[in-house]
Amino acid sequence: MTRADANAEAHRRLCASAPVLVDVRPAGEVVPGFTPDLILTSGAPLPFAEYTGGQRDAIIGAAQFEGLASSREDAIASLEAGTIRVDGAHGYGCVGSLAGVYTASMPVFVVENPPFGNTAFCNFYEGKERRRLNYGCYDEGVHARLQHVNDVLGPVLAEAVRKAGGIELQPIIRRAVQMGDELHSRSAAATMIFTEALAVPLLDIAETNPAGVRALYEAFQGNDYHFLRLSMAACKAACDAAHGIAGSSVVTAMTFSCQGFAIRVSGLGDTWFRGPHAAATAKLFEGHSEDEITWMGGESIITETAGLGGFAQAAALPLQRYQGGTAQGMIDRNLELYDICVGEHTEYLIPLFDYRGTPTGIDVERVVATGVLPAMDVGIPGRDGGQIGAGFIRAPIECFSAAAAALGAQVDP
Amino acid sequence: MTRADANAEAHRRLCASAPVLVDVRPAGEVVPGFTPDLILTSGAPLPFAEYTGGQRDAIIGAAQFEGLASSREDAIASLEAGTIRVDGAHGYGCVGSLAGVYTASMPVFVVENPPFGNTAFCNFYEGKERRRLNYGCYDEGVHARLQHVNDVLGPVLAEAVRKAGGIELQPIIRRAVQMGDELHSRSAAATMIFTEALAVPLLDIAETNPAGVRALYEAFQGNDYHFLRLSMAACKAACDAAHGIAGSSVVTAMTFSCQGFAIRVSGLGDTWFRGPHAAATAKLFEGHSEDEITWMGGESIITETAGLGGFAQAAALPLQRYQGGTAQGMIDRNLELYDICVGEHTEYLIPLFDYRGTPTGIDVERVVATGVLPAMDVGIPGRDGGQIGAGFIRAPIECFSAAAAALGAQVDP
Incomplete structure (x- = not known):
């Protein structure tokens, strides 16, 4: 193929990708190659010693959150010894927001790309608070909010997505671009379209788990960043499909x-x-x-x-x-x-x-x-x-x- | 006041109006001066004989829908005799979409404007079908869809709005203008924001009336015109507040x-x-x-x-x-x-x-x-x-x- 033909094929695959959210599952259960001792983070991979500042703090906090270490010092020692491993998210079909740490227990959006047969993943938005693990913060409040994602938001969303029979993401993104979103720093419309698509499945779920459904609405309403994780997974699915030409x-x-x-x-x-x-x-x-x-x-x-x-x-x-x-x-x-x-x-x-x-x-x-x-x-x-x-x-x-x-x-x- | 001062005051009132949807009730119960024999329609008022074409058909259909006449001929005779009355919507705090017919049984959005103490009303969107009473059509399908509004959508929305303690409309409109709506021919974002504001009240209502709540979602989802009736009532409230200076x-x-x-x-x-x-x-x-x-x-x-x-x-x-x-x-x-x-x-x-x-x-x-x-x-x-x-x-x-x-x-x- 000429350069032009190869690039036309890459462009075609970027546009013809049709990402579908099919499930929400803990990363350790569903991301190929994920192991309990693994922490993913943003960027081209580096040895642990080269991570500095907030990104280093996020990795250490992730190890503590996951229960891989009993203290910050213990986490650092295990990371330095390599008994807790760090790797780049991109190599696992994942993409990280900011520091972008993933641990095995964190739920991820599972986004399949049927035209090309690949799958991409992204973990959840932590919420509006400025202190977040992906911004290099770890404390009791950060821990509690992440645990709420693991225990409540992830499972409720998983059930809703399965009841809906999956959610096609490209139509949501296409529509959101007509409504003032660029799907990176602004996902206001997309978050609302996505939430609305789950409204009827959530009615069913509320019959047995009313508190969980209310918690989901509380997290998603007026919290416009939630869909970013889905646009990231959708784009990762498209980009991986266009790779290797x-x-x-x-x-x-x-x-x-x-x-x-x-x-x-x-x-x-x-x-x-x-x-x-x-x-x-x-x-x-x-x-x-x-x-x-x-x-x-x-x-x-x-x-x-x-x-x-x-x-x-x-x-x-x-x-x-x-x-x-x-x-x-x-x-x-x-x-x-x-x-x-x-x-x-x-x-x-x-x-x-x-x-x-x-x-x-x-x-x-x-x-x-x-x-x-x-x-x-x-x-x-x-x-x-x-x-x-x-x-x-x-x-x-x-x-x-x-x-x-x-x-x-x-x-x- | 000089013309400039008077106009500045009119402008101030247009902007300072703060319309709130407080209830949904049949027009006959809540619109001042509405009587069972009355049909409102769009435009500066005319004698019945001067209404022609689709608007005349809409008025006749409204009389039939309301059960004021047993047939089209009967309706025409009563309208000509004045035993069924026709008047312009604007005189009643109402505004009509297209032919804009209102009858006493039709539910209306009740929109108060606390800064100026006035109230405006608008009835409901009939749905996507091109044949609608407000476009001059009346048949069994049109009748059934209007009856569904009266029997299901109106009462469920009424309950949701009351549970929500009322819904402020100006913040919804302000936000929708940032999301591609101009609130007349495009109300896609506003309809979604409005529906989302009712999601949690609707969870409560679904406990006792699941079919009604599902019917409401079915009507509102992907049917972007619903909010137009609310932007019309909100704008009528603002314009009436600015009148009479x-x-x-x-x-x-x-x-x-x-x-x-x-x-x-x-x-x-x-x-x-x-x-x-x-x-x-x-x-x-x-x-x-x-x-x-x-x-x-x-x-x-x-x-x-x-x-x-x-x-x-x-x-x-x-x-x-x-x-x-x-x-x-x-x-x-x-x-x-x-x-x-x-x-x-x-x-x-x-x-x-x-x-x-x-x-x-x-x-x-x-x-x-x-x-x-x-x-x-x-x-x-x-x-x-x-x-x-x-x-x-x-x-x-x-x-x-x-x-x-x-x-x-x-x-x-």
Whole structure:
């Protein structure tokens, strides 16, 4: 295949993926290769010793939450000894939000992609509180909220999803893009559409478990971030389907850890092309300052990799309020991204652009040629833990230059 | 008060209105002045003999539905004799969609406006079927669907609203404007937000009336027009609050019947300033043609009178698909309407315009001076009954010229 043909196939797979939420199960039961001693985290994999700051704290907190260690010190010792293992989420069909830690007991959304036969997973949003494990915080409140997800929200959602016979995610995302969501920093409509799809199954469940159903409504109503975990799993399913096409220069994963950014490319196997940190433009919550901004990982940028998030900003102008900037700034940024993509999404359409599809399928060669860097909508963590703002980041050119060089070094197909 | 002061007060009242849905009750029980022999319909009032086409059919069908007549002929005889009475909805705090017929048994949303002490009402959406009483159709199917509203949907919603302690409508509308709704031809987000607000009360009701709750979900889910009746009542409450300010040239009602368009002005009492029909630009459903377009009344343009609908199009670009046109056309039309309004809405903000409020408070003098005519989003009925498309209409200048002349003839305040 020529580069163009390979990229067209990658683009086709990104658009033709049809992710379906089929179940909710503990990661240890359903994620292939997951073992009780394993903790997944965001970013190209690193030895435990190289995780620093909030991401290190999140890994340690995850070990404590899972009961793999009796104390913080015990957790650190076991992690250093390798009796508690750490690995990158992407290698397991998973994607992590911020620090993105997964343990075996955490329920995950199980998202199948029937056209291509692959499955992706994502664990749950912890809730609105700024102190969350995925922002590097671990204390009794964080523990209790995670336990509530494990004990109440996960099982109730699992039952509802099974009663509904599964939930197709692409129609929800398609509709949400018409309702002001870009499915990364804004999932307000999608969360509501998803909750509404479960309303009738939840009526049944309420007959035997009224408290559980009420708890689910309490968690989901007005808590617009819940669907992000589903859009992440849906996009991971699409990106994995587009991975492994010989000759393709399309990006199939972007990720970062506390140590830097990395990308994976469809035609370049499982190699991570690593670079420095992204550059951030942020609007911080009252009382916080730029010097507090820290990097503790993030893989929700799988949404941008699949044509959403920063690549669909012109469909989500209300994001202005949350991450700063102007409508025109968002529009211009969105338009520019067409220059680095191999096509337009066939399902995710921007009303403001007269239903032009979102730019989809980032081409490393076009990024290098144009110097236009992928823009991604993200939450901003602070060095003392917790979320301190929101904004957008630009991927570092180094990852793309390295991948382009590797492509150039391949024998012509 | 000077004209400017009077208009500022009208604008203030439009924005400061805080409509709350407090109950759902049969019109005959709750609308002041409603009697069992009364049928309300859209438009400046006319003698029964002057109602023609679909609007006449809707009035006759309403009499039959209500059991006021045993047959169509019987209904016509009683309407001609005046033993069944017809009057305009606006005079009763009501607003009608299309033909807009109300009978005593029909449930209405009861919307109070605490800051100003007035109450407005609207009856229910009949559902998606193109054959509806408010589109001039009456048959067994139409009757059955209306009866379902009376017997099932109305009572269940009433109970849910009471359990919820009432539902504030302005926050729902404000949020929906951020999610692609203009609250006239598009209420997709608002319907969902409203339904979600009732989810927990409905869990309680399902314990004793599971079939009723399921029927309500069946009616509301994916049937995006339901909230229109609530935005109409909310806007009617705001417009009535802004009515009756001496010296104000702000329009407080726009309406039309089969015979033509009419407006009412805050400082000009209850006089209707009548004119010919509006001019329509429509996108018709497959298989229909322009010559089928007919006028059978409409008062959902109360939404435009209060700063929504056509005055908020730039917040609802997905309407393109439904009513035709381009994003830029919608944006330009929306921007132009600022020229004829006394202010911008303080609550309904357009993300694309960097959160500028929607143009609010149509000034008859500015309409006459600029020649810019109010643009309104509407459903298009066909002469054989039923909806055949959607589009936008422009109010006729004659109503505004007549009102401006009446204002000019007033002794200077």
